[in-house]
Amino acid sequence: MASEELAEKLQRRLQLEESGAAVEGEGVAAKGEATAGAEAERSCLTASADAELSAKLCRRQDINEGSAQPRRAAVFNPYTEFKEFSRRQIKDMERMFRLYDSGRDGYIDLMELKLMMEKLGAPQTHLGLKNMIKEVDEDFDGKLSFREFLLIFHKAAAGELEEDSGLLTLAKLSEIDVSIEGVKGAKNFFEAKVQALSSASKFEAEIKAEQDERKREEEERKHRRAAFRELKSAFTQ
Secondary structure (H helix, E strand, O other): OHHHHHHHHHHHHHHHHHHHHHHHHHHHHHHHHHHHHHHHHHHHHHHHHHHHHHHHHHHHHHHHHOOOOOOOOOOOOHHHHOOOOOHHHHHHHHHHHHHHOOOOOOOEOHHHHHHHHHHOOOOOOHHHHHHHHHHHOOOOOOOEOHHHHHHHHHHHHOOOOOOOOHHHHHHHHOOOOOOOOOOOOOOOHHHOOOOOOOHHHHHHHHHHHHHHHHHHHHHHHHHHHHHHHHHHHHHHO
């Protein structure tokens, strides 16, 4: 009897030890799989980081060598960046830009520039149009943003365009008269260099003039409404 009980205890102990070893083996295997997974994930992240860093370094080298331009913010303030132009002139340029941006995508592409030059009476060849864009295309996307469009007039004012440049022709033929206020004391805008202007006070004066104009129009509307009410009351009496 005692021997049978002892045998059962020994058998139970063996079973417990075997099950414990199995559980431990499963834990080791799971731990090994987790470690391998973590190492694979770290390897993947390292490779991704290395590729990103390599791309940034390559772009920085291109910028240093002059084959690429630094990226600019998508939103810019033309009134602070192009201080040589008055507020009204920039608005005129913006109206002209929107007029020829038939795709309404915020850019003037090759075909839209072709139409612009034809409307201005100075049609260009396909190669000529591409060269025009290339002169101010800072982000190398093959089309003109509004900032790049303003650069045309900036370069024209600074005398940075060649006489046979299509951009100079565009600036000369446009209806925007930038010679009145854009360059102080200049008789001919396209022969003048951009000079420093007291842009801050000029900008404030223009804003105040616009506010005064709106106030005057509002007063006129009030007077017209009052006169209409008086006329109406005279007829209803």
